[in-house]
Amino acid sequence: MSTRRRIKALEKKAGGSWRVHEFWEKLAAEVRRRRAEILAITPEDLRGAVAAAHDRDVHGPFREFFAVGTGGAFAPWAPSRPAGYLLPRALIEFMLHDDREWWVGHTCGRCGLKVPLLWRSSLDPNPPAELKVFPDCPACGWKTSYHAYSGPDREDGSPFLV
Numbered sequence: 001m002s003t004r005r006r007i008k009a010l011e012k013k014a015g016g017s018w019r020v021h022e023f024w025e026k027l028a029a030e031v032r033r034r035r036a037e038i039l040a041i042t043p044e045d046l047r048g049a050v051a052a053a054h055d056r057d058v059h060g061p062f063r064e065f066f067a068v069g070t071g072g073a074f075a076p077w078a079p080s081r082p083a084g085y086l087l088p089r090a091l092i093e094f095m096l097h098d099d100r101e102w103w104v105g106h107t108c109g110r111c112g113l114k115v116p117l118l119w120r121s122s123l124d125p126n127p128p129a130e131l132k133v134f135p136d137c138p139a140c141g142w143k144t145s146y147h148a149y150s151g152p153d154r155e156d157g158s159p160f161l162v
């Protein structure tokens with residue numbers, strides 16, 4: 001029996017269409033779309049290294065940028081980027097080459113770009129003195145913070161939440 005007939009038989013047995021297969025196809029399409037979106041705004045000479053890092057380990061340094069169901073490299077409220085926008089080289093270079101423990105814990109309060117923040121473990125005998133990798137946004141120069149993921153800062157620099 002062909003695979004197509006097997007699926008049809010299972011659909012008939014299940015009493016409806018084969019929704020799991022449909023779900024995985026949609027998810028795979030979304031993963032491909034997000035990956036293409038991030039690579040398109042990566043500086044051209046770094047695209048191969050970013051794609052290779054993601055291919056090597058989907059849980060590696062670009063996991064949060066490539067994740068489906070999130071804002072990717074930006075907070076959900078971030079304004080759209082101008083044509084030709086590229087992610088800052090310093091950000092990509094850090095994510096590719098820095099071997100300290102970090103997570104994408106800070107966000108720019110103006111453009112919404114997500115940036116790394118170092119981990120500090122109580123078990124680390126030599127913890128980093130400063131957790132901020134980019135206290136100022138490597139794209140626009142505005143300050144980065146934890147709260148900015150939820151919304152942009154006001155023009156006077158105060159968080160919109162207060």
Ligand SMILES: [Zn+2]
Nearest residue numbers: 108111137140
């Ligand atoms: Zn910014």
